[in-house]
Amino acid sequence: DGGITQSPKYLFRKEGQNVTLSCEQNLNHDAMYWYRQDPGQGLRLIYYSQIVNDFQKGDIAEGYSVSREKKESFPLTVTSAQKNPTAFYLCASSTLTGQGKDTEAFFGQGTRLTVV
Amino acid sequence: AQSVTQLGSHLSVSEGALVLLRCNYSSSVPPYLFWYVQYPNQGLQLLLKYTTGATLVKGINGFEAEFKKSETSFHLTKPSAHMSDAAEYFCAVRGYGNNRLAFGKGNQVVVIP
Numbered sequence: 001d002g003g004i005t006q007s008p009k010y011l012f013r014k015e016g017q018n019v020t021l022s023c024e025q026n027l028n029h030d031a032m033y034w035y036r037q038d039p040g041q042g043l044r045l046i047y048y049s050q051i052v053n054d055f056q057k058g059d060i061a062e063g064y065s066v067s068r069e070k071k072e073s074f075p076l077t078v079t080s081a082q083k084n085p086t087a088f089y090l091c092a093s094s095t096l097t098g099q100g101k102d103t104e105a106f107f108g109q110g111t112r113l114t115v116v
Numbered sequence: 117a118q119s120v121t122q123l124g125s126h127l128s129v130s131e132g133a134l135v136l137l138r139c140n141y142s143s144s145v146p147p148y149l150f151w152y153v154q155y156p157n158q159g160l161q162l163l164l165k166y167t168t169g170a171t172l173v174k175g176i177n178g179f180e181a182e183f184k185k186s187e188t189s190f191h192l193t194k195p196s197a198h199m200s201d202a203a204e205y206f207c208a209v210r211g212y213g214n215n216r217l218a219f220g221k222g223n224q225v226v227v228i229p
Contacts, residue, residue, distance in 0.1 A: 004159075031215045040125055042206065042221035043160075050215050058216075090159055096215055103148045103167050103210065105217050107159035 002027045006091050006108035013078070013085070013115050021076045021111045023091035030096045032074035033105065036060060037088040046089075049074055050096060078113065086115045118143045118209045122220035130228050135194040137223050139181075139207030142188065149190040150208040151181055154222075160206065166190060177201070202227045 004025040013019045025032065031050050035043040045058030049068040063082025068074055074093075078085045089112075092105040121140045129135055141147060148167050152160040164175025171183040177200075181192045190207060207220040 006159075033217065035219075040221065042122075043219040045216070045218075048216060088157075092160075092217075094215070094217070104150055104162050104165050105160075105208075107152075107161075109159045110157070112157065 004091060004093055004106055004108040006089075006111050008111060009109065011111055011113045013113060015115055016080045018077055018079050019113065021078070021089055021091075021113070023074045023076065023108060024072055025074075025093040025106070026072060027093055027106060028071075029093035029106070030071070031094045032068070033092040033094075034058075034064075034066065034074070034076045035090045035092065037090060037110075043090065046076065085113055088112050118147065118211050118216070118218045120207050120209050120218055120220035122207050122223055124223060125221065126224045126226065128226045128228055129197045131199060132196050135179075135192075135197045135201060135225065137192040137205050137207075137225070139190045139192065139220060140188055141190060141207070141209040143209055143211045145211040148210040149181075149183060150210070150217075151175065151179070151190070151192050152206045152208060153177075154204045154206065163192070163205075197225075197227050199227050199229065201225060 007022045033048040034046040047066045049055035065077045090110045091108045094105040119142045150165045151163040154160050164173045166183045174180045179194045204222045206222045210217045
């Protein structure tokens with residue numbers, strides 16, 4: 001079945017450590033996204049990518065980094081510079097607008113990151 | 117740039133009563149509009165979407181939404197709430213030619229037996 005896989009589902013990190021969240025999709029989508037979700041704040045865009053080896057900052061990119069070496073993969077690294085990293089992280093993918101009928105984003109099941 | 121406004125963070129509705137969630141958007145280009153549902157500790161699932169054509173859109177689980185360009189709105193309704201509708205609902209907009217997807221802050225729906 002096609003879809004998006006995020007791993008791990010739960011992640012614990014010590015303060016001062018970097019941690020990488022995995023996101024893989026087999027939907028052949030060009031665009032991929034990372035969102036952060038906090039209670040009452042909805043989904044805030046961290047980074048997005050429309051093509052391999054290219055990505056753009058979203059609204060809250062500080063303290064995060066990404067790479068897009070393969071079309072299927074868009075890992076997110078939460079660095080020690082992120083002041084408040086405890087949150088629920090969601091990865092999504094979509095076609096580019098103007099291509100095909102599927103205009104919506106498809107989401108993974110999320111990774112809950114807790115700093116201990 | 118696109119943005120979405122969802123008023124009120126929580127909504128309590130009695131089982132069998134109407135569910136109405138309001139969504140207003142801003143977009144400088146023709147919009148694609150979406151409603152998603154999220155159950156606890158899960159990802160988002162698409163309820164319905166508007167791209168072009170008919171402005172009344174029907175989705176899964178008995179939900180529907182109407183695109184009103186003059187009011188820049190895309191309100192979500194369901195005639196009769198069920199206990200299984202308890203979840204968080206997000207409205208989202210994507211402008212044609214723009215691949216960035218913007219979300220509202222969400223509405224937490226509680227269904228009272």
